[in-house]
Amino acid sequence: MGLLKTSPEWRGEGCAKACINNLAYHMATLGITPHVYIEEDNVGSISLFEKMGYVKMHGASWIGFLPKK
Numbered sequence: 001m002g003l004l005k006t007s008p009e010w011r012g013e014g015c016a017k018a019c020i021n022n023l024a025y026h027m028a029t030l031g032i033t034p035h036v037y038i039e040e041d042n043v044g045s046i047s048l049f050e051k052m053g054y055v056k057m058h059g060a061s062w063i064g065f066l067p068k069k
Contacts, residue, residue, distance in 0.1 A: 001036045
């Protein structure tokens with residue numbers, strides 16, 4: 001799951017939680033375990049997912065290719 005963003009005027013109304021729950025349920029019916037990538041500085045998203053029972057499994061790194069000039 002990824003790229004979830006709630007408009008500021010709708011934050012705190014349960015919209016993100018409803019989307020996450022519905023998508024996670026649908027994924028589970030297909031035999032897919034939901035995972036999410038959240039950047040470390042996004043404490044709001046981390047907090048939301050932790051409150052919903054998700055647990056941090058491991059970290060990740062962004063790796064890119066910079067061609068030589």
